[in-house]
Amino acid sequence: MIPYGFQDITIQDIDAVTAVLKSNFLTQGPVIPSFEKAITNKCKVNYAVAVNSATSALHLACLALGLGKDDVLWTTPITFVASANCALYCGATVDFVDIDAKTYNLCPEKLEKKLELVSTSGGKLPAVVVPVHLSGQSCNMEKLHTLSVRYGFKIIEDASHAIGAKYKNKPVGNCQYSDITVFSFHPVKIITTGEGGVAVTNDKKLADKMRLLRSHGITRDPELMTHEPHGPWYYQQTDLGFNYRMTDIQAALGLSQLERLDKYIDKRQSLASQYDKLLAELPVTRPYQHPDSYSSYHLYIIRLQPDKTRASHPKVFSFLRKQGIGVNLHYIPVHTQPYYQQAGFSYGDFPEAEKYYTEAISLPLFPKIKPEEQTYIVNTLKQVLST
Numbered sequence: 001m002i003p004y005g006f007q008d009i010t011i012q013d014i015d016a017v018t019a020v021l022k023s024n025f026l027t028q029g030p031v032i033p034s035f036e037k038a039i040t041n042k043c044k045v046n047y048a049v050a051v052n053s054a055t056s057a058l059h060l061a062c063l064a065l066g067l068g069k070d071d072v073l074w075t076t077p078i079t080f081v082a083s084a085n086c087a088l089y090c091g092a093t094v095d096f097v098d099i100d101a102k103t104y105n106l107c108p109e110k111l112e113k114k115l116e117l118v119s120t121s122g123g124k125l126p127a128v129v130v131p132v133h134l135s136g137q138s139c140n141m142e143k144l145h146t147l148s149v150r151y152g153f154k155i156i157e158d159a160s161h162a163i164g165a166k167y168k169n170k171p172v173g174n175c176q177y178s179d180i181t182v183f184s185f186h187p188v189k190i191i192t193t194g195e196g197g198v199a200v201t202n203d204k205k206l207a208d209k210m211r212l213l214r215s216h217g218i219t220r221d222p223e224l225m226t227h228e229p230h231g232p233w234y235y236q237q238t239d240l241g242f243n244y245r246m247t248d249i250q251a252a253l254g255l256s257q258l259e260r261l262d263k264y265i266d267k268r269q270s271l272a273s274q275y276d277k278l279l280a281e282l283p284v285t286r287p288y289q290h291p292d293s294y295s296s297y298h299l300y301i302i303r304l305q306p307d308k309t310r311a312s313h314p315k316v317f318s319f320l321r322k323q324g325i326g327v328n329l330h331y332i333p334v335h336t337q338p339y340y341q342q343a344g345f346s347y348g349d350f351p352e353a354e355k356y357y358t359e360a361i362s363l364p365l366f367p368k369i370k371p372e373e374q375t376y377i378v379n380t381l382k383q384v385l386s387t
């Protein structure tokens, strides 16, 4: 099976990890701050807090922004469930904004309309909005930022797909238009630490808070304590935190992978344009690229055109899988998950997302995919579409 995504591990990565295994620190030692520094340099942002997953980073980001029991978080239905679940961890509730028909990202115009409607009807405006840069294409952050100022909400960018991507020629993660940005280092993502994630921000208070919460809410810094330390052994719990720490083993892998980030993005861009060429004659919609965005191409998502093909979406999908092509579907609209249906959402709530779900297919894309594999994938697709 050609997988839809796959990690790239080099001898250099293995050596970096082995060096940590032979050192004195396995978890949260000296490599964590080096990795965090490298992330801030890459993203042109002030602070980075490395954690054990992007899910943890989203949770900490929500807590740092003060999201709580009476609050609402808005996100897109076309995302991984973690972008919504983070609100529920904090006791807040979730609502969604339908997607844009071209980019499949949270639609800024629909967001604006919904904000207007909620504010004029005396409803509860969101405390936090989580735009997700689907497949590595940035949302319209400038517009979202303008709305955040007008309606007083905070922004967490879920950039799990988008490390190395650019928006208006600047790195995603510089937080010019948001409070916090999170990245994922799961093995299918652009770079990996096995499991891992990071939250970046330009706000020192938010960074300090997330750093405190990632390790039980415990500090060893006398500056942050409520009174003088009892002695050199002393630490103080000032908040209720978690164990969301990344290990040095993971950070070493991440640091080593990060050196190849630009190469990975170049490669993914050229693989995507190869797909663009190969697919040009087929009755499918290729990924639209907004001129403000330079995508990291975590995913290459096509859409079937039901009016131009007889083969149904499930049939095309199953046929490709049977032919050894590990296609995938990103994502099942979150509001249609049973857990969210219990919370009151129904089919029909977000029609653009639901339509997308009946047409979308992620084709395999990873740095080591071979040209003949791409050709095979497209030929197989062509075959099933003509039946």
Ligand SMILES: *Cc1c(COP(=O)(O)O)cnc(C)c1O
Pocket: 052, 053, 054, 055, 056, 079, 080, 082, 083, 132, 158, 160, 161, 183, 184, 185, 186, 195, 196, 197
């Ligand atoms: C992968 C992913 C996450 C979760 O990342 P983990 O590091 O696996 O916790 C969250 N949001 C999106 C959009 C993702 O793709």
